[in-house]
Amino acid sequence: MRIAVASGKGGTGKTTVAVNLAVTVARSGRQVHLCDCDVEEPNAAIYLDPQLGPAVPVSTPIPVVDNDLCNHCGQCAAICEFNAIACLPRQTLVFPDLCHSCSGCWLVCPEQAITQADRVLGEVSVGSAGSIGFTQGVLRIGETVVPPLIHTVKATVRGAPWVILDAPPGTTCPAVEALRGADFALLVTEPTPFGLHDLDLAVKLARGLDIPCGIVENRAIPGRDIVDRYCAEMDLPVLARIPFTRDLAAVGSEGGLLVDADADVAAAFTQLLDELVGLEARA
Amino acid sequence: MKLVITAQGPNPEDPVDPRFGRAAYHILFDDKAGTFTTLENQGKDAAQGAGVQAAQTIAASGAEILLTGHCGPKAFQALNAAGVSIFSGVEGRVLDAVQAWRDGRLEELNSPDGTPRH
Ligand code: SF4
Ligand code: SF4
Numbered sequence: 001m002r003i004a005v006a007s008g009k010g011g012t013g014k015t016t017v018a019v020n021l022a023v024t025v026a027r028s029g030r031q032v033h034l035c036d037c038d039v040e041e042p043n044a045a046i047y048l049d050p051q052l053g054p055a056v057p058v059s060t061p062i063p064v065v066d067n068d069l070c071n072h073c074g075q076c077a078a079i080c081e082f083n084a085i086a087c088l089p090r091q092t093l094v095f096p097d098l099c100h101s102c103s104g105c106w107l108v109c110p111e112q113a114i115t116q117a118d119r120v121l122g123e124v125s126v127g128s129a130g131s132i133g134f135t136q137g138v139l140r141i142g143e144t145v146v147p148p149l150i151h152t153v154k155a156t157v158r159g160a161p162w163v164i165l166d167a168p169p170g171t172t173c174p175a176v177e178a179l180r181g182a183d184f185a186l187l188v189t190e191p192t193p194f195g196l197h198d199l200d201l202a203v204k205l206a207r208g209l210d211i212p213c214g215i216v217e218n219r220a221i222p223g224r225d226i227v228d229r230y231c232a233e234m235d236l237p238v239l240a241r242i243p244f245t246r247d248l249a250a251v252g253s254e255g256g257l258l259v260d261a262d263a264d265v266a267a268a269f270t271q272l273l274d275e276l277v278g279l280e281a282r283a
Numbered sequence: 284m285k286l287v288i289t290a291q292g293p294n295p296e297d298p299v300d301p302r303f304g305r306a307a308y309h310i311l312f313d314d315k316a317g318t319f320t321t322l323e324n325q326g327k328d329a330a331q332g333a334g335v336q337a338a339q340t341i342a343a344s345g346a347e348i349l350l351t352g353h354c355g356p357k358a359f360q361a362l363n364a365a366g367v368s369i370f371s372g373v374e375g376r377v378l379d380a381v382q383a384w385r386d387g388r389l390e391e392l393n394s395p396d397g398t399p400r401h
Pocket of ligand 2: 069073074075076077108110113
């Protein structure tokens with residue numbers, strides 16, 4: 001079972017849910033691997049304190065133009081959908097941070113004037129936290145091309161039947177890359193109008209990718225039912241609720257595990273796992 | 284000498300467009316012949332690199348001078364490589380901009396003064 005934990009925006013407690021779920025899965029005796037795909041702000045390690053192997057650089061090919069061979073025909077610039085290459089009368093220029101490594105330019109160049117170089121996007125490290133397999137990716141500072149790094153993070157998982165993907169917040173390419181191939185998306189939200197607005201975007205994304213989804217309501221307040229109403233309307237299950245209390249907030253902000261701090265929350269996560277096991281059996 | 288002026292409309296009477304890559308039109312002015320030619324900005328809605336694309340159009344038009352509002356770092360680099368001089372902070376109608384350039388009232392841009400948009 002591959003579960004992506006996602007949210008339409010940051011700060012909803014997505015990582016908290018991913019980490020506590022991973023611990024719950026591991027404690028049930030199941031083999032689990034957590035991938036921190038939030039490569040712009042990876043922080044699952046803060047909660048799990050994993051032993052990590054060496055950080056391996058991840059790179060992507062970019063074009064390098066030999067201006068002595070270039071005849072300024074402009075075919076490379078014409079094929080580049082991303083405007084990453086500019087054919088000018090005396091020089092052909094590459095803008096590496098716009099390049100998406102589609103290979104179009106070096107395939108089309110009639111003069112073989114384009115070779116490839118590696119652009120380092122970030123680093124991936126693999127390790128474990130107790131019995132939990134762990135991978136994290138860290139984007140290089142200033143880098144804007146994220147999906148290939150997330151792809152590599154996901155590709156490090158070997159054999160664990162349960163995989164939990166801590167997806168980047170938002171609904172753009174990085175989130176899409178993290179969600180792709182997931183069996184189920186757990187969408188984390190808060191009971192506020194802003195929270196719901198972002199949740200709605202995340203639901204549409206998951207449905208657009210044909211991934212069934214369920215909701216975890218974080219910082220739930222008794223009597224505030226806007227998440228329930230939305231979920232009823234959208235025919236979505238609310239699979240777990242984490243109450244809003246000062247104690248739980250303090251545990252989270254100190255990098256502690258909610259399932260260790262509060263028996264009710266631990267029970268909620270066990271129930272969440274049961275629901276997921278049930279979903280897997282039915283699938 | 285040929286100039287390109289970024290414009291909000293297709294005519295010399297239209298106001299200068301402060302954007303370069305995402306300008307509505309690029310108007311080419313031939314200083315010797317005294318003629319204006321309107322170039323549609325094909326890349327104005329590009330998801331990214333609109334300035335890079337526009338710089339190629341300007342270079343291909345044979346213009347050596349650009350009058351515009353702002354110019355981001357990538358467009359600046361491409362225009363520089365193409366030997367196009369940039370005058371930014373230009374306002375008013377396209378006609379006025381040309382006159383200001385003729386009168387030597389515009390200042391050449393030596394580093395990018397706009398933020399990139401991807
Ligand atoms: S590899 Fe693709 S995206 Fe990159 S510069 Fe070449 S054509 Fe453009
Ligand atoms: S396709 Fe090759 S020869 Fe043509 S402009 Fe690009 S680099 Fe130069």
